[in-house]
Amino acid sequence: MLRPALAAAVLAAAFPAYADADLDALRAELKEMKASYEARIQALEARLQKAEDQAADAAAQTEPATQHAAASPASPASNSFNPDISLILQGRYANLDDIEHRHISGFLPAGHDHGAERGFSLDHTELVMSASVDPYFRGYFNLALLDEDVEIEEAWFQTSSLGNGLSLKGGRFLSGIGYQNEHHPHAWDFADNNLMYRALFGEAYGNDGVQLKWVAPTDLFMEFGAEAGRGANFPGTDRNENGIGSYALFGHLGGDVGVSNSWRAGVSYLHAKARDREGDLEDLNAVEAETLFTGSSKAWVADFVWKWAPNGNAAERNFKFAAEYFRRSEDGSLLCADDTAAGGACNGTEDDYRSRQSGFYAQGAYQFMPRWRTGYRYDRLDPGSVDFGANNAFLPLLDTTPTRHSLMLDFSPSEFSRLRLQYSKDKSMQDLSENQWFVQYIHSLGAHGAHAF
Numbered sequence: 131m132l133r134p135a136l137a138a139a140v141l142a143a144a145f146p147a148y149a150d151a152d153l154d155a156l157r158a159e160l161k162e163m164k165a166s167y168e169a170r171i172q173a174l175e176a177r178l179q180k181a182e183d184q185a186a187d188a189a190a191q192t193e194p195a196t197q198h199a200a201a202s203p204a205s206p207a208s209n210s211f212n213p214d215i216s217l218i219l220q221g222r223y224a225n226l227d228d229i230e231h232r233h234i235s236g237f238l239p240a241g242h243d244h245g246a247e248r249g250f251s252l253d254h255t256e257l258v259m260s261a262s263v264d265p266y267f268r269g270y271f272n273l274a275l276l277d278e279d280v281e282i283e284e285a286w287f288q289t290s291s292l293g294n295g296l297s298l299k300g301g302r303f304l305s306g307i308g309y310q311n312e313h314h315p316h317a318w319d320f321a322d323n324n325l326m327y328r329a330l331f332g333e334a335y336g337n338d339g340v341q342l343k344w345v346a347p348t349d350l351f352m353e354f355g356a357e358a359g360r361g362a363n364f365p366g367t368d369r370n371e372n373g374i375g376s377y378a379l380f381g382h383l384g385g386d387v388g389v390s391n392s393w394r395a396g397v398s399y400l401h402a403k404a405r406d407r408e409g410d411l412e413d414l415n416a417v418e419a420e421t422l423f424t425g426s427s428k429a430w431v432a433d434f435v436w437k438w439a440p441n442g443n444a445a446e447r448n449f450k451f452a453a454e455y456f457r458r459s460e461d462g463s464l465l466c467a468d469d470t471a472a473g474g475a476c477n478g479t480e481d482d483y484r485s486r487q488s489g490f491y492a493q494g495a496y497q498f499m500p501r502w503r504t505g506y507r508y509d510r511l512d513p514g515s516v517d518f519g520a521n522n523a524f525l526p527l528l529d530t531t532p533t534r535h536s537l538m539l540d541f542s543p544s545e546f547s548r549l550r551l552q553y554s555k556d557k558s559m560q561d562l563s564e565n566q567w568f569v570q571y572i573h574s575l576g577a578h579g580a581h582a583f
Contacts, residue, residue: 218258223249224251235528284336310327402426463519
């Protein structure tokens with residue numbers, strides 16, 4: 131027991147000496163490191179001060195040029211004039227019968243209908259520009275040119291940062307009602323418009339006003355919108371007054387069925403006011419009589435679209451089916467201008483006018499191989515019930531059903547060009563059956579965004 135106790139006493143006496151020696155060495159090392167870091171920090175501060183002095187000298191030398199650039203209106207790169215620009219070239223050859231006054235029997239003529247010229251002719255040439263204005267707005271401009279006529283078809287701004295699925299559009303725009311209404315002619319699947327849109331709007335319904343749209347945050351596509359505007363286009367008229375001349379409501383649902391199919395369906399409503407809306411009808415003496423309508427026009431539109439592409443790849447094969455149905459009612463008064471001097475029946479009588487009309491079209495376009503498509507469209511309108519009031523004595527009540535069958539074949543060498551051949555059997559005018567042939571070209575130059583669904 132003596133030897134362990136003696137060893138412990140020896141170690142206890144030696145340990146403090148070893149600890150003191152280690153602590154002195156550690157203190158010396160820390161003091162040396164502190165001096166080294168202080169020297170490095172002083173060197174870095176000197177270099178930083180030198181860099182700041184050089185930057186200040188450079189800024190002082192370039193300040194006049196910077197001030198000059200700031201005074202120039204072209205200096206803010208974030209708002210430079212750099213929109214996407216495209217030019218749409220369209221033209222055709224039409225083989226048609228020689229008919230002086232083309233119309234749809236049983237319907238008051240619509241405005242903005244460019245008609246159909248025989249032989250070679252140009253369709254619309256469209257100049258399109260679009261860009262982001264800033265982080266909050268984007269803008270779009272579409273200028274249509276046709277010989278001596280130049281028309282701004284669309285010129286609008288739209289918000290891009292309201293959030294919660296909301297967007298506000300203002301300016302001149304094609305209404306969101308129906309399906310085809312927002313499509314410009316170069317995006318149509320046929321060379322001409324369907325009879326339904328020709329009877330309702332002439333071509334498409336555009337408005338100067340505002341549109342509020344909401345897309346719901348759901349798996350099922352749900353879109354709802356409301357519009358209010360000037361209402362100057364058919365079926366309304368420009369009244370040059372404060373307030374709202376027309377308003378529209380629309381809602382659309384859609385989604386995917388598997389990986390190969392997608393669909394969209396919707397309902398829309400349009401209410402427009404008209405004052406002395408011009409038209410012309412053939413009276414009981416077979417003389418063209420001028421009419422003036424004042425009142426309200428209300429239209430309901432139901433639309434449905436189905437698209438198919440195997441495994442979602444539309445490059446090789448795809449099919450699109452689209453159909454729309456409308457019901458329109460108009461109530462007001464109708465003046466049949468005095469045409470007795472020309473041998474007509476009207477004598478300037480103005481009386482109540484009431485109409486309830488409807489119609490639809492259904493079409494399919496099938497791309498059976500890359501670049502090639504074929505399609506069929508059927509149009510049918512119902513003049514419904516029309517009451518001219520006292521003018522029933524001068525204007526005929528037609529018992530006819532305008533119809534048309536159309537077949538088309540088109541070839542697209544690329545996504546920027548298309549050539550189309552179309553045949554139509556047109557029975558939209560009473561007692562006339564016309565064979566119509568169209569050869570059409572469509573070319574897109576420059577940047578052009580994707581079309582709507």
